[in-house]
Amino acid sequence: MSEQTPTPEELRHRERMQRKKALVDRKIARATVDRGVLVVNTGNGKGKSSSGFGMLARSLGHGFHCGVVQFIKGSFSTGEEAFFRRFPEQVDYHVMGEGFTWETQDKARDIAAAQAAWHIAARMLTDARYRLVLLDELNIALVKQYVMLEQVLPALAARPADQHVVVTGRGAPDALVAMADTVTEMRVVKHAFEAGIRAQQGIEL
Amino acid sequence: MSEQTPTPEELRHRERMQRKKALVDRKIARATVDRGVLVVNTGNGKGKSSSGFGMLARSLGHGFHCGVVQFIKGSFSTGEEAFFRRFPEQVDYHVMGEGFTWETQDKARDIAAAQAAWHIAARMLTDARYRLVLLDELNIALVKQYVMLEQVLPALAARPADQHVVVTGRGAPDALVAMADTVTEMRVVKHAFEAGIRAQQGIEL
Numbered sequence: 001m002s003e004q005t006p007t008p009e010e011l012r013h014r015e016r017m018q019r020k021k022a023l024v025d026r027k028i029a030r031a032t033v034d035r036g037v038l039v040v041n042t043g044n045g046k047g048k049s050s051s052g053f054g055m056l057a058r059s060l061g062h063g064f065h066c067g068v069v070q071f072i073k074g075s076f077s078t079g080e081e082a083f084f085r086r087f088p089e090q091v092d093y094h095v096m097g098e099g100f101t102w103e104t105q106d107k108a109r110d111i112a113a114a115q116a117a118w119h120i121a122a123r124m125l126t127d128a129r130y131r132l133v134l135l136d137e138l139n140i141a142l143v144k145q146y147v148m149l150e151q152v153l154p155a156l157a158a159r160p161a162d163q164h165v166v167v168t169g170r171g172a173p174d175a176l177v178a179m180a181d182t183v184t185e186m187r188v189v190k191h192a193f194e195a196g197i198r199a200q201q202g203i204e205l
Numbered sequence: 206m207s208e209q210t211p212t213p214e215e216l217r218h219r220e221r222m223q224r225k226k227a228l229v230d231r232k233i234a235r236a237t238v239d240r241g242v243l244v245v246n247t248g249n250g251k252g253k254s255s256s257g258f259g260m261l262a263r264s265l266g267h268g269f270h271c272g273v274v275q276f277i278k279g280s281f282s283t284g285e286e287a288f289f290r291r292f293p294e295q296v297d298y299h300v301m302g303e304g305f306t307w308e309t310q311d312k313a314r315d316i317a318a319a320q321a322a323w324h325i326a327a328r329m330l331t332d333a334r335y336r337l338v339l340l341d342e343l344n345i346a347l348v349k350q351y352v353m354l355e356q357v358l359p360a361l362a363a364r365p366a367d368q369h370v371v372v373t374g375r376g377a378p379d380a381l382v383a384m385a386d387t388v389t390e391m392r393v394v395k396h397a398f399e400a401g402i403r404a405q406q407g408i409e410l
Contacts, residue, residue: 013312031403039251039408045389047246047256050263054255054285057262059407061284080259083266107218132407164408181402183394184250192386198236202264202337203244203369203387 036131036163037181038156042139042172045186046204052134052166053080059164060090064131067124069117070095071147071169072137078205092130094120114146122151128160139169142176149175241336241368242386243361247344247377250391251409257339257371258285264369265295269336272329274322275300276352276374277342283410297335299325319351327356333365344374347381354380 041048059066084091096117124133141147153175177183199205246253264271289296301322329338346352382388404410
């Protein structure tokens with residue numbers, strides 16, 4: 001905008017930015033592969049599921065057909081479910097029917113519910129119509145061994161080449177991390193809950 | 206479901222789950238405050254912005270009116286922008302006009318663009334109609350001092366009591382972390398980009 005002679009400080013800034021841009025451009029030039037990626041969000045912090053739902057929103061913005069299976073789900077209805085069920089032509093949305101497992105205290109019933117949810121997920125992983133599949137809280141079901149790695153890893157490996165999969169939940173098993181393309185650990189720095197603030201609509205619910 | 210006598214293993218599981226439920230119930234009973242929370246997503250890992258967009262989706266599911274200001278934004282159009290612009294009656298969506306700063310190399314223009322975006326954000330923070338305000342990549346603008354903490358912190362402190370704010374971007378300043386209710390550090394375990402896979406539609410874009 002300004003047509004005045006740049007100051008020495010402005011020139012230094014410009015050079016720094018040019019070097020930074022060159023570095024970024026080189027990194028981008030090296031990354032040339034397009035394919036479906038396996039994303040894992042784990043750790044104890046907030047944002048694992050919400051990040052999955054953000055990628056779901058991104059995918060819908062590109063017109064992709066998507067699938068969601070929520071594995072461990074409270075009995076309350078959530079904002080994300082209410083919202084994404086608005087788009088039945090673009091999203092197949094399944095919620096495991098049993099509530100949090102520590103509320104049922106019946107292991108056989110929990111396993112049956114988790115296996116039924118996995119069955120729906122496994123079908124999505126064979127169907128190239130689904131460009132993104134979100135397996136929300138699958139890691140919890142894996143840690144509890146309600147769904148087995150021996151079921152999940154082969155299904156992920158055999159999925160359509162351009163299908164993205166996002167797996168969330170704390171305690172992601174090492175073998176899943178090893179197979180994944182992008183893995184993030186959400187680390188708690190602090191949480192409102194610890195200050196006596198309950199789960200808020202629009203944030204946690 | 207099963208009416209047979211439980212095995213000792215099943216009884217132990219049930220007791221463990223009952224203790225766990227009691228613990229969770231006590232923690233939940235102690236968390237009784239309802240108010241707008243300030244959430245900060247920072248760190249070098251993936252999921253900071255996408256988690257913000259997931260909370261936006263949750264908020265829309267509850268029927269909330271929401272605001273989005275994207276501070277540092279590439280020149281490409283993104284899936285999240287395409288998607289959330291479908292709901293102009295529920296979301297006011299603003300994107301800073303200048304692309305990534307290392308592509309412009311003109312600091313004065315970048316500062317002007319960041320300040321214009323902040324001006325829109327600051328107005329949202331005075332308006333109780335917005336139940337959630339997402340300030341995407343604001344931390345980048347703060348780190349670069351294109352927007353000043355002295356502008357941001359008082360505006361956050363004076364916002365309506367039930368308004369949630371989500372701030373994303375690496376390098377969250379200490380004073381912002383101190384003021385926030387919930388802070389997550391997204392830590393990279395690995396990223397597909399390092400394996401030569403470029404940014405994918407629906408995942409990064």
